[in-house]
Amino acid sequence: MNNYFKRLLQIFDSIINERTRLRSSSVASKACHDVLDALLILVEEENTELSFTDIQVLLLDMFIAGTDTTSCTVEWAMTELLLNPDKLVKAKNELQEVDGPDIDMRRDVWDYIA
Numbered sequence: 001m002n003n004y005f006k007r008l009l010q011i012f013d014s015i016i017n018e019r020t021r022l023r024s025s026s027v028a029s030k031a032c033h034d035v036l037d038a039l040l041i042l043v044e045e046e047n048t049e050l051s052f053t054d055i056q057v058l059l060l061d062m063f064i065a066g067t068d069t070t071s072c073t074v075e076w077a078m079t080e081l082l083l084n085p086d087k088l089v090k091a092k093n094e095l096q097e098v099d100g101p102d103i104d105m106r107r108d109v110w111d112y113i114a
């Protein structure tokens with residue numbers, strides 16, 4: 001497990017380095033204005049208490065907090081829908097209302113509704 005964390009930290013490290021390089025280059029339009037940019041702006045501020053290591057660990061925190069939780073929730077919701085076909089039909093109708101009839105759904109999911 002330790003090795004996986006180290007590998008993840010290395011990946012975040014290279015993303016942070018690449019973004020830092022991009023931000024210091026003259027190609028300003030390449031800045032992404034995302035959460036990483038916001039954190040890097042904070043690091044650049046005078047008297048900042050935020051460090052690059054903090055950014056690395058924050059990204060790790062969000063990655064770990066946001067992966068299993070999301071996939072388990074989707075898996076649980078899909079299981080409940082398959083166990084309750086009437087709700088699946090309702091969900092399908094709601095999706096089509098929002099995205100139109102051309103919404104791209106996997107065939108095997110629709111087979112359960114038929």
Ligand code: HEM
Binds near residue numbers: 073
């Ligand atoms: C369905 C998906 C998710 C569920 C069910 C979930 C659930 C939770 C729960 C129960 C907590 C603890 C709250 C507390 O005790 O104060 C928490 C904290 C947290 N979650 Fe999620 N979460 C989900 C998705 C995400 C995603 C996508 C991210 C980030 C991209 C994320 C980032 C965090 C972070 C950073 C914390 C710690 C907050 C803090 O105390 O500082 N979570 N989440």
